[in-house]
Amino acid sequence: MNTPASTPPKKLIQRGIPAVVAATALLFAATACAPSTATSPSTPSGDSPGSGTGVPALAVNEAAAQLLPDSIKSTKVLRVAIPTNEPPTQFYREGTQEMTGTNPDIARLIGQALGVKVEIQVANFDSIIPGIAAGRYDMTVSSMTPTEKRMEVLDFVDYMQMGTAIAVTTGNPLGIDSEGSLCGKKVGLLTGSYQLTVNVPKTNKACSAAGKEQIQTSEFQDTRQAISALTSGRLDAVLADQPILNFASAQNSQVEVAATYDFAAVGVGLPKDSGLVKSVGAALSAVVTSDSYRTVLGKYGLESSAITDARVNFAQ
Structure with missing residues (x-):
């Protein structure tokens, strides 16, 4: 999920901690999800x-x-x-x-x-x-x-x-550039994640207060499944850990990171x-x-x- 240094995310919202440095030289593993006994x-x-x-x-x-x-x-x-x-x-x-x-x-x-x-x-x-x-x-x-x-x-x-990031399809056709712009959008998230249990409820509360529709969430067992749903047009965005989405955008020309925020340990x-x-x-x-x-x-x-x-x- 690391963007190369030459192509920074379109919008970066920092909350007191520097953004993660980009990675460009990792091999991408293409294996499917393994059973929990491995x-x-x-x-x-x-x-x-x-x-x-x-x-x-x-x-x-x-x-x-x-x-x-x-x-x-x-x-x-x-x-x-x-x-x-x-x-x-x-x-x-x-x-x-x-x-x-x-x-x-x-x-x-x-x-x-x-x-x-x-x-x-x-x-x-x-x-x-x-x-x-x-x-x-x-x-x-x-x-x-x-x-x-x-x-x-x-x-x-x-x-x-690490931070939370929003991934969208390249070109960002819906103009998603912040938490607030996720209102009413179809968003993929990892089941049980911080983004699903903390970020989304907080954003939904703000959406409702502004008279907007809440986020339409879809849950996945790993973020690569969510990225696949994004690139196939089933999602408007993916909300996940910044390193993972930065890496995905560096490896997949169909994906870009639109915003990064909420850095925490x-x-x-x-x-x-x-x-x-x-x-x-x-x-x-x-x-x-x-x-x-x-x-x-x-x-x-x-x-x-x-x-x-x-x-x-x-x-x-």
């Missing part, structure tokens, strides 16, 4: 020969590792729920069932800092919180925004920042009262100040998504 393990020792993850090595943070719950100390495994088909944040490496992208790579950095193996378990975004509640996953690294409602059931530790989601928040919080404090973290973000053109403070339970 896994993509990584080794705690980092990018060892033949591992293929491309994740730079990071030393174990012994203080953070000592804070791990006994159950994780025993298994030395973290089960991490992540969706797929959303480059550059999460997608299958071309021709493989290996997950890559910023989220899998940051999950692997956390694993290295804690000295444990990371097992990435692919799941639809809207099934992740119920899966954590049922004990199927230990945490999620899925660009999940820490909202007050989500914090009722999960603890969060910030790990990067996203966090690692962890089960309440599991004790993991202490160890993951300490690990991420080391991760976000490391060269390895900046290398991972730079690999996907997201250097300006970096943060330096891994805040715990900071609601957006």
